[in-house]
Amino acid sequence: DSGVTQTPKHLITATGQRVTLRCSPRSGDLSVYWYQQSLDQGLQFLIQYYNGEERAKGNILERFSAQQFPDLHSELNLSSLELGDSALYFCASSDASSPSGDTQYFGPGTRLTVL
Amino acid sequence: AQKITQTQPGMFVQEKEAVTLDCTYDTSDPSYGLFWYKQPSSGEMIFLIYQGSYDQQNATEGRYSLNFQKARKSANLVISASQLGDSAMYFCAQVSYNQGGKLIFGQGTELSVKP
Numbered sequence: 001d002s003g004v005t006q007t008p009k010h011l012i013t014a015t016g017q018r019v020t021l022r023c024s025p026r027s028g029d030l031s032v033y034w035y036q037q038s039l040d041q042g043l044q045f046l047i048q049y050y051n052g053e054e055r056a057k058g059n060i061l062e063r064f065s066a067q068q069f070p071d072l073h074s075e076l077n078l079s080s081l082e083l084g085d086s087a088l089y090f091c092a093s094s095d096a097s098s099p100s101g102d103t104q105y106f107g108p109g110t111r112l113t114v115l
Numbered sequence: 116a117q118k119i120t121q122t123q124p125g126m127f128v129q130e131k132e133a134v135t136l137d138c139t140y141d142t143s144d145p146s147y148g149l150f151w152y153k154q155p156s157s158g159e160m161i162f163l164i165y166q167g168s169y170d171q172q173n174a175t176e177g178r179y180s181l182n183f184q185k186a187r188k189s190a191n192l193v194i195s196a197s198q199l200g201d202s203a204m205y206f207c208a209q210v211s212y213n214q215g216g217k218l219i220f221g222q223g224t225e226l227s228v229k230p
Contacts, residue, residue: 056217104150
């Protein structure tokens with residue numbers, strides 16, 4: 001158990017809908033990262049937050065947005081869903097003061113299926 | 116641009132033998148970190164080992180060691196005394212610290228351990 005929690009574990013929805021994925025980082029970690037894992041694209045970085053502020057952005061679609069709240073949990077919002085958005089979405093967290101180079105610990109993931 | 120290459124899509128190893136999973140990276144940033152993660156069939160991403168670009172010695176964590184050859188830009192994972200539970204996908208990843216904390220992943224190597 002990495003200490004990072006994600007809900008829900010599975011999500012099945014229809015095209016055009018909007019969903020929210022939730023992540024709670026490990027206790028004390030200020031950084032939260034979101035990744036998407038799909039068969040054709042592999043593991044792709046979406047976005048990073050640090051202590052409530054957006055720190056870095058990857059190839060995140062405009063239909064996707066995220067935020068980190070004062071209690072440090074984060075949510076990833078996916079809207080106008082398309083079939084191609086079906087993927088495993090991971091949240092990871094890290095401790096910037098870690099001697100092992102800011103190792104990111106991953107949550108169990110949310111498997112999104114868009115029908 | 117950063118890039119991680121894992122040239123072995125799949126590998127087999129006999130139980131109790133050692134196995135090396137290859138990883139080459141490409142970055143112009145002098146400050147970077149290299150990671151290996153394990154993804155079993157259940158889907159979670161498990162951190163295995165970390166190597167910093169300035170580390171003089173190869174990293175080791177139990178049965179895992181990282182063969183870091185900086186000049187060749189390679190960071191191979193060595194698993195000693197393979198166990199059936201080592202059967203999984205293995206991902207090499209890199210972070211360039213001057214470009215934020217995002218991880219860039221390779222395509223992965225699927226390792227199968229035979230009894």
